[in-house]
Amino acid sequence: MTRIALLASAAIFATLAPAAAQDLTPVTFGTNWLPQGEHGGYYQAIADGDYEACGLDVTIVPGGPQVNNRAMLLAGRIQFHMGGNLLQAFSAAEQDIPLKVVAAHFQKEPQILMSHPDEGFDTFESLKDATLFIGDPGFQSYYQWMIDQYGFEASQRQPYTFNPAPFIANKKSAQQGYVTSEPFAVEREGGFKPNIFLLADYGFDSYATTVETMADTVENSPEVVQCFVDASAKGWYKYMYGDNSAANALIQAANPDMTDEQLAFSHDSMMEFGILESGTAEADGIGAMTDEKFTSFHDKMVAAGVVPDGVDISDIYTLEFVNKGVGLDIKKELTGQ
Template sequence: MSSKYLKLSTAAAAVAISSAASAQELTEVTFGTHWVAQAEHGGYYQAVVDGTYEACGLDVTILPGGPQVNNSAQLIAGRIQFYMGGTLGPLSAVNEGVPMLIVAASFQKEPQILMTHPGAISSFDEISTLDQLIIGDEGFVTYFKFFEKANGWDPAKRVPYTFNPAPFIANARAAQQGYVTSEPFAVEQEGGFKPDVWVLADNGYTAYSTTIVGMRDYIEANPEVVKCFVDGSAIGWANFLYGDNAAALAKIKEDNPDMSDDKLAFSIETMKQYGIVDSGDALTMGIGAMTDARMEDFFTKMVDVGVLPADLDYKQAYTLDFANSGASLEVKAALGQ
């Protein structure tokens, strides 16, 4: 796939956007998320409500996920055009002959954490000394394998996570998985204490997260659509994090009436605090950035712990043709960031 689509001049891009907007011939695409609407999806909602996608020719529908929704299957079946994935999932799909393709990484850091009771341990290395590790099935066969080898986590101490914080709250010698933007808030609300947080991404787990994934055939046949969606999403994230996000938050609450204002505020502040979206390569290459070096590093780690086969052509699972255009940098600058 040629990278020429990323090298349009500013003037040409402006003409293209103006033409698309005036003609109102918008291309309809659907983006399936992996969970119910929340602040962690805010950049995409922002790009919908403020017209960023529309400006470059797209009519974007966000299809929320949830416990009974499999948007990954919808992508494979061709019913949606883009899916909110991770890094390991598309790598595993390619290994199974399913040609998924990551085109951008909205989260530079995997937000997955372990929580511990305040003062229970003094360093990440001491997690292995705890009595219980409350971790779900997906985590147990992915990042747990990495930390089992790197930090001595004991599979015998693992118990399944059931999305109920009560067992963790009751056990001061336990650690529980979670998202840095979510579970600490729930524990503080339900348990009355602020847990210590250990971010896996800050301790060697180098997966990208909240990636934009499509099927290879669609991406190769529709590069202008992909470019618009990737750049629009990056701009949306910059505006959501640093600008006026009121309309996006209202749309999130419309799609998920159970979402509260204080939970949304906590998630946004935490994303900023930990650099989940905007850190590392994203600071110079723009939100959504990816590199060959980072992908190789993660692949090598997963091979080393037996999660992926060494002969997998991992480069078939992603492309850098769209991710590093720097679309968000000018927006950030205008917002004083």
Template sequence: MRRFLAALCALLGFAAPALALDKVTFGTNWRAEAEHGGFYQALADGTYRKYGLDVTILQGGPQSNNRLLLAAGRIDFDMGANMIQAFDSVAQDVPIVAVAAMFQKDPFILMSHPNAGYDHFSDLPKATAIVGNDALVTVYQWLKLTYGFSEDRVKLYTFNSAPFIADKASIQQGYVTSEPYAIAQQGGFTPNVFLAADFGYQSYSTMIETRRDLIEKNPDLVRRFVEASIIGWYHYLYGDNSKANALIRQDNPDITDAQLAYSIAALRKYGIVDSGDALKLGIGAITDARMKAFFAQMVAAKLFKPDLDYKKAYTLSFVDQGVGLDLRPKP
């Protein structure tokens, strides 16, 4: 309809009036960082505007919960951390649906000291594990079931790495895009990094989520936001991301250029965004097979009951169309 009106005005000799943009608010799950880069890129380079969207990015943080704002109808989209959250929404009868998976690999890692007897993943269960509460009741339950980790060896991670740095017989959780950099800066050594996704943990991460009623009432708006965000991620990974990083630093003045550069390099190196099914289906890809496999993992780890209708947690309607594949550099 937009294109028709513009063409009609041109034929009649009128100047086409500026069409109103749809206002959209997208809430992230933490303070602005490279892990949000594709969304900031789509804002900075005008991709959202090209898709008829006036997007506001509402950054998260320790004192905010944008997922609750989404459920309450205060914002339009949010960034889900992983599929456990999405499955839990179904279990709690919260009408939130994942519409894209911007990270094909969950960035959760375990780190160990080099040359301390923990240089292989099979060594890690015998170490003291410094793990946060959220990880303990989610991914660590999978680690227990699959690799024999024990809660008897767990110490609480309070987002202070000093205990890990001081204890060579310990391992610590983190994200591949951030904690290894912090350890190198604070501890003066490069830790061993073990990405759980590379050892069979199948959760997607950095989901775009919205409410079921918005999908039903305005699927075109959902489609445009998802597709523009996908293109933003291609440009952020493979193009000029300087304007996006400037916006990130504007929202989060504490982040450094060095941290941003490290995180972007890690996103590329480990295939966090563009790997697996995304290589053929495009960034944001979701498949039923992957969802089924991950749900089975979580049932086995006793996080969910097997009769949960987990397919309500996501939809394939807005992804897997190859959007942006032409933007990936040719090998």
């Protein structure tokens, strides 16, 4: 992240977010992509003052193609980072990097495959007969799990270049994507609603959109970590069930290419597929984590040859800050349920 980008991000929130009191602790949260609906809860917590209410002055630094906020975290330049799935955390454990996952706001990674309807590819198993457009990171991670668990073949895969045109043109193909994004693009550009197969529902059970920090932050500033985790959960409940227009305005100010239609599609998809609220999060609150799910996903990745065996992953996460039901009262108030 360049100094110019940091200053630009800070300027956005200086003008749009409430002025922070002098006694607030300044922290920076680096996301892993450009501002979008999938980040909505964090922007909602800024818009509603939830971070300030528990003592933090939070600046969000967007990620993007030329930005490596994870490196900024490891270098001590930012305090929190938005992880993708758990594979990078497992890599940190392998390299003895003192990183901690302190919350998982997505219980399901939004990763999907999608196919043309009524072309014989209406079940996950049937995709073993399709051409699959999958990028290199996906081929090296979840596709290896698909080979191991379901018998897919490496020869089916064609490189995905983040252009849906080849998939739209080939009715006997399937394409990777995020449930919150690519189906929207296909509907607009291809004129049809694709079949959607959320990999999490077939056993790729990684947490996603995690909150990462360094071990010394957990040890020396647990109140800061707890505030960030709790306020983020509150922000997510408000974004999903309340008036999210202020959060969306912040997102669009930071990313003018984000349309109202895309934001609405992302919101509705997260709701429909239980991205934030499924499993233990339904009772324990958004951000919930369990030892069992970390172990389950790790064992699957070892079996698929994605991560090496014999690495102790217990030190790269902590349950200290989650599973407390924070925000469930907000949901009840907003929904009446």
